[in-house]
Amino acid sequence: MATLNIEIDGRTLQVESGDTIMDAANQAGITIPHFCYHKKLSIAANCRMCLVQVEKAPKPLPACATPVTDGMKVYTRSEYAINAQKSVMEFLLINHPLDCPICDQGGECTLQDLAVGYGGSSSRYQEIKRVVREKNLGPLIATDMTRCIHCSRCVRFGQEIAGVMELGMPGRGEHTEVMPFLESQVASELSGNVIDLCPVGALTSKPFRYTARSWELSRRPSISPHDSLGSNLEVHVKDNKVMRVLPRENEDVNECWLADRDRFSYEGLNTAERLTQPMVKHNGQWVETTWQAALEFVADKLKTIPAEQIGALSTPYRPAEELFLLQKLMRGMGCGNVDHRLRQSDFSLDDKAHGGFWLGMPVTYMSRLNRMLVVGSNLRKDHPLMAHRIRESVRWYGELNLINAHEDEFLGKVHAKRIVAPSRLATALAGVCRALAELKNLPVPELAAHGVADDTARKMAESLSGGETRAVFLGNMAQHHPSYSQIHALAQEVARLAGASFGVLGEAANSVGAVAVGAIPGCGALGQPAVKGLNAQQMLAQPLRAYLLLSVEAELDTHDPVAAMASINAAEFVVMMSPYKGKSLDYADVLLPIAPWTETSGTFINTEGRVQSFNAVVKPLGETRPAWKVLRVLGNLLGLTGFEHNDSKEVLRDALGDTPLGSVQAFLDNEVSGVRVEPPSSGEGLERVAEVPIYQTDAVVRRSPSLQMTLDASLPVARMNSRLIAKLGLQENGRVSVRQTASALTLKVQRDDFLPDNCVRVPSGHPLTAGLGPMFGPITAEPV
Amino acid sequence: MSLLKPTHQVCSWTQALDNPASLATYVANGGYQALRRVVTEQVTGDAIIAELKTSALRGRGGAGFPTGLKWSFMPRAFPGDKYIVCNSDEGEPGTFKDRDILRHNPHQLIEGMAIAGYVLGARVGYNYIHGEIFDCYEIFERALQEAREAGYLGDKLFGTDFNFQLHAHHGYGAYICGEETALLESIEGKKGQPRFKPPFPASFGLYGKPTTINNTETLASVPWIVQHGGQAFLELGKPNNGGPKLFSVSGHVNKPGNYEVPLGTPFAELLEMAGGVRNGHKLKAVIPGGSSAPVLPADVMMDCTMDFDSIAKAGSMLGSGAVIVMDETVCMVRALERLSYFYFEESCGQCTPCREGTGWMYRVIHRIEHGQGRPEDMELLNSVAGRIGGHTICALGDAAAMPVQSFLKHFGREFEHHIEHKRCMV
Amino acid sequence: MANSDRDSLRLSQESLAAIDAEVAKYPADQKQSAVMGALRIAQAEKGWLKPELIEYVAEYLDMPAIAAYEVATFYNMYDTKPVGRHKITLCTNLPCALMGANEIAEHLKQRLGIGFGETTEDGRYTLKEGECMGACGDAPMCLHNNHKMHTHLTPEKVDELLDKLK
Numbered sequence A: 001m002a003t004l005n006i007e008i009d010g011r012t013l014q015v016e017s018g019d020t021i022m023d024a025a026n027q028a029g030i031t032i033p034h035f036c037y038h039k040k041l042s043i044a045a046n047c048r049m050c051l052v053q054v055e056k057a058p059k060p061l062p063a064c065a066t067p068v069t070d071g072m073k074v075y076t077r078s079e080y081a082i083n084a085q086k087s088v089m090e091f092l093l094i095n096h097p098l099d100c101p102i103c104d105q106g107g108e109c110t111l112q113d114l115a116v117g118y119g120g121s122s123s124r125y126q127e128i129k130r131v132v133r134e135k136n137l138g139p140l141i142a143t144d145m146t147r148c149i150h151c152s153r154c155v156r157f158g159q160e161i162a163g164v165m166e167l168g169m170p171g172r173g174e175h176t177e178v179m180p181f182l183e184s185q186v187a188s189e190l191s192g193n194v195i196d197l198c199p200v201g202a203l204t205s206k207p208f209r210y211t212a213r214s215w216e217l218s219r220r221p222s223i224s225p226h227d228s229l230g231s232n233l234e235v236h237v238k239d240n241k242v243m244r245v246l247p248r249e250n251e252d253v254n255e256c257w258l259a260d261r262d263r264f265s266y267e268g269l270n271t272a273e274r275l276t277q278p279m280v281k282h283n284g285q286w287v288e289t290t291w292q293a294a295l296e297f298v299a300d301k302l303k304t305i306p307a308e309q310i311g312a313l314s315t316p317y318r319p320a321e322e323l324f325l326l327q328k329l330m331r332g333m334g335c336g337n338v339d340h341r342l343r344q345s346d347f348s349l350d351d352k353a354h355g356g357f358w359l360g361m362p363v364t365y366m367s368r369l370n371r372m373l374v375v376g377s378n379l380r381k382d383h384p385l386m387a388h389r390i391r392e393s394v395r396w397y398g399e400l401n402l403i404n405a406h407e408d409e410f411l412g413k414v415h416a417k418r419i420v421a422p423s424r425l426a427t428a429l430a431g432v433c434r435a436l437a438e439l440k441n442l443p444v445p446e447l448a449a450h451g452v453a454d455d456t457a458r459k460m461a462e463s464l465s466g467g468e469t470r471a472v473f474l475g476n477m478a479q480h481h482p483s484y485s486q487i488h489a490l491a492q493e494v495a496r497l498a499g500a501s502f503g504v505l506g507e508a509a510n511s512v513g514a515v516a517v518g519a520i521p522g523c524g525a526l527g528q529p530a531v532k533g534l535n536a537q538q539m540l541a542q543p544l545r546a547y548l549l550l551s552v553e554a555e556l557d558t559h560d561p562v563a564a565m566a567s568i569n570a571a572e573f574v575v576m577m578s579p580y581k582g583k584s585l586d587y588a589d590v591l592l593p594i595a596p597w598t599e600t601s602g603t604f605i606n607t608e609g610r611v612q613s614f615n616a617v618v619k620p621l622g623e624t625r626p627a628w629k630v631l632r633v634l635g636n637l638l639g640l641t642g643f644e645h646n647d648s649k650e651v652l653r654d655a656l657g658d659t660p661l662g663s664v665q666a667f668l669d670n671e672v673s674g675v676r677v678e679p680p681s682s683g684e685g686l687e688r689v690a691e692v693p694i695y696q697t698d699a700v701v702r703r704s705p706s707l708q709m710t711l712d713a714s715l716p717v718a719r720m721n722s723r724l725i726a727k728l729g730l731q732e733n734g735r736v737s738v739r740q741t742a743s744a745l746t747l748k749v750q751r752d753d754f755l756p757d758n759c760v761r762v763p764s765g766h767p768l769t770a771g772l773g774p775m776f777g778p779i780t781a782e783p784v
Numbered sequence B: 001m002s003l004l005k006p007t008h009q010v011c012s013w014t015q016a017l018d019n020p021a022s023l024a025t026y027v028a029n030g031g032y033q034a035l036r037r038v039v040t041e042q043v044t045g046d047a048i049i050a051e052l053k054t055s056a057l058r059g060r061g062g063a064g065f066p067t068g069l070k071w072s073f074m075p076r077a078f079p080g081d082k083y084i085v086c087n088s089d090e091g092e093p094g095t096f097k098d099r100d101i102l103r104h105n106p107h108q109l110i111e112g113m114a115i116a117g118y119v120l121g122a123r124v125g126y127n128y129i130h131g132e133i134f135d136c137y138e139i140f141e142r143a144l145q146e147a148r149e150a151g152y153l154g155d156k157l158f159g160t161d162f163n164f165q166l167h168a169h170h171g172y173g174a175y176i177c178g179e180e181t182a183l184l185e186s187i188e189g190k191k192g193q194p195r196f197k198p199p200f201p202a203s204f205g206l207y208g209k210p211t212t213i214n215n216t217e218t219l220a221s222v223p224w225i226v227q228h229g230g231q232a233f234l235e236l237g238k239p240n241n242g243g244p245k246l247f248s249v250s251g252h253v254n255k256p257g258n259y260e261v262p263l264g265t266p267f268a269e270l271l272e273m274a275g276g277v278r279n280g281h282k283l284k285a286v287i288p289g290g291s292s293a294p295v296l297p298a299d300v301m302m303d304c305t306m307d308f309d310s311i312a313k314a315g316s317m318l319g320s321g322a323v324i325v326m327d328e329t330v331c332m333v334r335a336l337e338r339l340s341y342f343y344f345e346e347s348c349g350q351c352t353p354c355r356e357g358t359g360w361m362y363r364v365i366h367r368i369e370h371g372q373g374r375p376e377d378m379e380l381l382n383s384v385a386g387r388i389g390g391h392t393i394c395a396l397g398d399a400a401a402m403p404v405q406s407f408l409k410h411f412g413r414e415f416e417h418h419i420e421h422k423r424c425m426v
Numbered sequence C: 001m002a003n004s005d006r007d008s009l010r011l012s013q014e015s016l017a018a019i020d021a022e023v024a025k026y027p028a029d030q031k032q033s034a035v036m037g038a039l040r041i042a043q044a045e046k047g048w049l050k051p052e053l054i055e056y057v058a059e060y061l062d063m064p065a066i067a068a069y070e071v072a073t074f075y076n077m078y079d080t081k082p083v084g085r086h087k088i089t090l091c092t093n094l095p096c097a098l099m100g101a102n103e104i105a106e107h108l109k110q111r112l113g114i115g116f117g118e119t120t121e122d123g124r125y126t127l128k129e130g131e132c133m134g135a136c137g138d139a140p141m142c143l144h145n146n147h148k149m150h151t152h153l154t155p156e157k158v159d160e161l162l163d164k165l166k
Ligand SMILES: Cc1cc2nc3c(=O)[nH]c(=O)nc-3n(C[C@H](O)[C@H](O)[C@H](O)COP(=O)(O)O)c2cc1C
Pocket: B058, B059, B060, B061, B062, B063, B064, B065, B067, B070, B087, B088, B089, B090, B091, B092, B175, B176, B177, B178, B179, B180, B181, B213, B214, B215, B216, B218, B219, B394, B395, B396, B399
């Protein structure tokens, strides 16, 4: 790229050829007013606000769309330029309502800001103002379409970033209106970003509507507690209450975007279900008590139970400090029964791994991959913004290959896909492995012995041997799979043969962090030798005498909720640390109110090993306490050593040393060895395909009313292909009785012809399906 | 009249023949000879472009851009797909010349596009046909079929390696699709919204590929120029304004219609050919180049010759050659009201000044016409028009502004009268 | 969309063949280019473009429904609201107005008892105001059901035409 010399407002600059005047001005810190331009979207040049004077040009030119040329002289503030900008502003305002005092965008409205500088004092427009009919975009986005200035950012966002064109601009001229097709609600999991993109108050946050004025809010940085990307957040607080959440720009993580889950889950923070006082069950009755009394009660009780009869379980959505102290507490008592992998079912890699599993590359690399293979992932819903990065790779002519048990829209071009029953996932991968070996004239690895190199496998193999940047990723479903170890080993082999990077898409906000701080039975923090113990499945398969639960809602958070609940119900003593009461009122003996992420400091380590600490943004509600403090005091009460931390930073240092980032990076390793691959069993019956719906992943999300009203939160149905519907004598949209181990459940039948044969897809993690059983394995279905 | 014989009729000569649109008629009169020669003798693209430059053929779509120069911008040797696109989306009020080419002489256009494809390295072409002339679309589709069957379109033309496919794309009612980049968007199956330039179609056109777009009459002139040479074409017109041109004369004349006359013909002569002003009325005003061109009062117009330079000197544009004649009975406020309504209705809506400003101007003029004008309205209109012009993505913004400014300039008195007396002067 | 709805929207074999012929004009990965033709063909068969029909066409061409809807609402000649059996679109733009289009408009309105943009109660006629149709030399003129042009109109010719249209 050649460097050009240009001059803007008298300042000489050196810029790259190909840059626009807007790019150049941005580099020089010169602001040019604009509406339609957005650095992440294609150039539309339709608002005309950025008109500037360019020497020798016969008319003002839009800075956002005009490429620089050598020797160009630009004036952004000359009378000529200002006149052009004022002209545009006058036009923008003629049909814009003057309702700033009641507009949610007030105080952060680009139009309002610029109108102050460029608008006239009174309008010369005396005709009737345009009124535009409201559109219903669903529970998350409120509209005031009369305020729309037609910048088309929201439409371009759908086409270019979300990957789905849900909003369009039907009509022509003055009659053009932003709308979805047929009043359908916007279903993208990234939809909330249009709220930020809209430069006026046409699209605003529905949950936030009329609750606060922007200038009343204090803005505090934080980190998202949901998916494993660790999106950077700005939490807006008023009167010690979280009012809304916006993205905090970080080009290396979430860019300027936020998934709806990260944006709207805050609504689940202050529900009536919050537990605000320690409670102890006395003779079947809950009584509120003091922290002192509650913790002493817990400590006394635990002392009476042999340590190996205690199981400590946490979700992977808790900060690293808490996970660290939980395992330290258990190991201090002499037992390694601690785990956070509640949805995992194959733990046989625990003694075959050499470190923590991770993405295998920085997140940013995901936007520029040439060849990709993603195995067992509900990519869009599990990792909304990583799916966006992969779509970006695809737009840059990357080839995406998928092996999965269902075919949910990825919203981008897929090069090759193989949709198979879960029990065939490993075999499908073995096929690609064999095809790659054959393609490269290498010996077929023993692991892939039973793989078949058919056309699809060869197509994937060919794809994976091309390009320059390649990656193989394992998704959540692969990790939950009963043959995870085999899938992991095969994927590793495929990556090795392809010369690709190999990564595990972390399931949750702290999946990497939990392993790094030793909240697993095999080893302590950073892989140090430690007292071993039972894994999550072992702890829940047979009842232990006591359970310490860190925000675990076992009926929803586990691989096999039926088995888990049986064990927990049978336990003699259950301590629940959680921000919520929930179902634990039925089965716990002590309830300890701990802080959700907004009320405590802590650290999440994202899937690329990025260590991101955050502070509390509001004070704890009622008697709520940060969990690290609770665990520390419990350690003291149990007489354990090493529980002297004064703040969460000390806990983190205790866990990961003085340079957490360095130690975590050194600890991460996806390599496994010594896995044997079994040929697939020739299963006859029906198989369950289960995923955790996007808005059921964790306790906070489950309690966010608006997210629960979205299409993604619809009631679970039983999906199967038409062949199976016919074979079972069912009716589309009729009812079916499904059963795994225990009780039967009646669900609506939904046809999904993209599902493999003999598969019944019923989501897990949902209260309605909690009674069903494990996420994988045999299932029966019959007419009601 | 035959193609082989130079005549001042380049595009309209078939009209006098039986079955003018048929392949047989065209071929019997020397049609497709130019294409055959160019392809079989492998005439170089450079040579043809040189002839076009000599011919001083200027685009007949409105802007009058030199065609030879436009073709030279195309990265002809660039590997990969390239396209030639014909603009038959004639929708400029007053213009109806391309319709006659499509229905009376479609093969000359097909031949012109094939030669363009050969020169520009395009293997596929599209002709975008205005929505409301469906019968012409059907005639053109039939002509395409004839040409394919006769081996003038398709693979390995005349036994050479040259392949050229040509298709018709039917518009469906949007004036803006006459703007060349809106037209490309429309072919891509989108709303017809103009693109910002640069990049120009020659580098980023249809489907993002290098594309050349010309008007129907422009492309239909190409076989003639190839056949008779650029110099002969130039001599039919005047320097810098080569060839004859189709003028669509409409409005208050006795014989409205298309007249193909040499560029440089005095307006008075053209008016006479069209039968003069109807019913012996007096000429009041003329819009010489389609509704987007500034209006000229009768006296100015009577001194003009019909060519790009003369009309430009008089303060208007030759545009597409649509001559709208208005006699003394016309109320200029009402006339402008209708034109303003047109631009308001046809604005694609993406640029702020055009989307908002065209409606504003129309509403003010509507008000004046309906006796609710205010003293400050004329200044307001001039100012709004000035704030649209030059501030938009495409020239529709300017096209909407120019009638307003020119009507006010030349017929301001009528507007004043309307505002003051709440009624019409005529 | 439920299957039964889809059946009622199904286009005739001829229409589908015509759409396929449109698709064939464009590069294989540019099916969307055929949307204008496909909507025209669908409208010609079904009378007007109800949203479900637009959705059907969009699915047929593998494009977002909203993008097809954008097209259907951008171009004048598509009808996204029901129209009468005979849609008369009269050009009233300046060249036509100079030749008496406004008088023809008055005549039409009187005869049919409706204004522009309206449909007669019996569902027989819809009257629309049109923009320049590129035939100003033959003014005044109108378009019948988008595809048939009638030129050099006089009140008598209008009556004759209306009587012919059942
Ligand atoms: C609003 C607008 C409408 C236009 N309509 C037409 C048209 O109907 N036919 C046409 O040939 N060119 C039209 N043009 C001009 C085209 O953009 C383009 O310049 C022309 O097709 C180029 O062909 P030429 O070089 O052969 O003239 C229009 C331009 C604008 C801005």
